[in-house]
Amino acid sequence: MEQTTATRTIAHLISDSAKEFGSKTAVMYKRDGTWHELSYSELGAIVQEVALGLIELGIEPGERLAILANTRPEWSYADLAAASAGIVVVPIYPTNSPEECHWVLHDSGATAVVCENAEQLAKIEKVWDQLPNLRYAILIDPPPGWSGATDRVLTLDELRQRGREANRLEELESRREAVKPADHLTIIYTSGTTGPPKGCVLTHGNYRAILDILHEVRHQRGIDETSELVYLYLPLAHSYALLVQLFCFDSGQTIAYYGGDIKQIVAELSEVRPTYLPSVPRIFEKIYTLVCSHFDPEYIAEATRVGMEVKEAEVHGREVSPELKARYAEFDEQLFKNVRAVFGGRLREAASGAAPIAKEILEFFFAAGVPVMEGYGMTETSTVATYSTPEQHRFGSIGKPLPGVEAKIAEDGELLIRGPNVFQGYYNRAETEFGAIEDGWLHTGDLAHMDEDGFIYLDGRKKDLIITAGGKNITPANLENEMRQSRWVSQAVMLGDRRPYPIMLITLDQEEIIPWAASQGLPTDMEQLVKEPKVRELIQAELDKVNSHYARVEQVKRFAILPHDFSQEGGELTPTLKVKRQVVAEKYAKLIDEIYAQPS
DSSP: OOOOTTTOOGGGHHHHHHHHHTTSEEEEEEETTEEEEEEHHHHHHHHHHHHHHHHHTTOOTTOEEEEEOOSSHHHHHHHHHHHHTTOEEEEEOTTOOHHHHHHHHHHHTOSEEEEEEHHHHHHHHHHGGGOTTOOEEEEEEOOTTOOOOOSSEEEHHHHHHHHHHHOOHHHHHHHHHHOOTTSEEEEEEOOOSSSSOOEEEEEHHHHHHHHHHHHHHHHHHTOOGGGOEEEEOSOTTSHHHHHHHHHHHHHTOEEEEOOSOGGGHHHHHHHHOOSEEEEOHHHHHHHHHHHHTTSOHHHHHHHHHHHHHHHHHHHTTOOOOHHHHHHHHHHIIIIIHHHHHHTTSOOOEEEEOSSOOOHHHHHHHHHTTOOEEEOBOOGGGTTOSEEOOSSSOOTTSOBEEOTTOEEEEOTTSEEEEESTTSOOOBTTOOOOSTTOEETTEEEEEEEEEEOTTSOEEEEEEGGGOEEOTTOOEEOOHHHHHHHHTSTTEEEEEEEOTTSSSOEEEEEEOHHHHHHHHHHTTOOOOHHHHTTOHHHHHHHHHHHHHHHTTSOGGGSOOEEEEESSOOOTTTTSBOTTOOBOHHHHHHHTHHHHHHHHHSOO
8 A cells, every 4th residue: 555645754765766766776886996786675684584583683663773884885884774674773983982882872761783894893892881771783794713602792794694594574564554754763972063862763754755845956956866876975974974874775776885095086076976965064175175276366256256157157047258158168277177177077066065165165155067056954953954065055044944944033043943843852861952942943053044935044153152352242263264275274263252352273284284384394203393383484474364354352362273173083073174162262271371371
């Protein structure tokens, strides 16, 4: 019997897609330097085996299965299998420490955990005796010669074998049919820029609703979804990648999973040649810096202006003059065709999410024929709430609310969201601050304004506002984003709450600064390099340019250069590379005090 939208759930997603798309390629993955493919039929069979294995282990509907692994096909197998068996998935970032893993596993009451390798399993073993609900660990990649299977540890291959042998297909189908839209699909622990992670409860109905909305948008735009090849490197523990995965497999698209090395992303884009790329701003920022560093800024600005005029005209069906076409052709030959080549040469569109991205970068890529569209969402909105398209966008804006999603601005400037995608609250918590839902409206914690056409513009995070000792309110995000556009800068964090003026902590892009230092006869050791007057002069000049765009009260008066970059391991970055401002402020408190103590 055909299900209605109101009753369909994610439990049926992969079994339905396996039937509908059959021999079409669902998965591409790289092993030993070679790309391999799996069809939808093969994917469906693997997911079914894993689901049957989980049933055989005695994991009941509604119980929690954690996944502690990098983005790879096996992550999806476990996730989709759990969903089809009514089991709730709890993602854990692979960069988490044993203590952080303990927090998520204990708070969620997880029954089992899928671990990528022996290193991740060791984290679990370290805290297992403090986890009374945890019964099993399932290992994706056992080490060579591994014989560590016990009553509570088995490999993914062994789990699949148990599933095949038990063959409890009737029970699996019964579980699928029993799943309701209100049932929990996943509990995603927000990495958070402050405080301990909170588990966002998201239902089958939440994600089914957002998938249907996205299908509607694609249909209106006339996009053939089944022809898409999506390159996925984003962490599947994050809601952004989760939605990409679900939407791809619901649509008959192909996912090419990155090979596991972030440094090889650009090389793999050339190999895979995707048509769609979901990403965070840092990748686009680095490619922008890499390309633009070889050209004069005035040339880049003129190329962008001409390219924007041509591409906007093309998108809206307007005539382009022969003179403008000729000028664009020159820029295309010298610059833009190389930009497209970096992405593999056939990228139809890219999406930037999880953090703000500078307007100038979006305009440049649009001009180059690689439209990078910005949207907005959060874990609490089932990943997404607003969207932009090449046909309908305003760069600098996060777009308009998706069909069926409402947005409004509260009296204090906070963005409020309402719709079928809004989460069900925090697991084991009754939050009254960020994430509070009043009359169906989610309080996002973001400050924003809306123009007369309904486009929304973010003004910063409520909690990130800097209020100086003089009572001036400063939003640091825009100035920080501009500073990060410098080819020499990796990260820039403005600080100054309850202080007389703003300061900034800056980290350098080592791939750019070290060759420059060598050409200047300077030391290439970062500890020594950051102390060099020439380096401070270089960064001061960049800061002066950025400061000139802002009112005097907002300008950064002093800065310090750190000898190392921020990292997830160091605790300063979230897995989507957002800076944890409070962590930075606490970790470098002594240095910050020293900056303010310097004589004027």
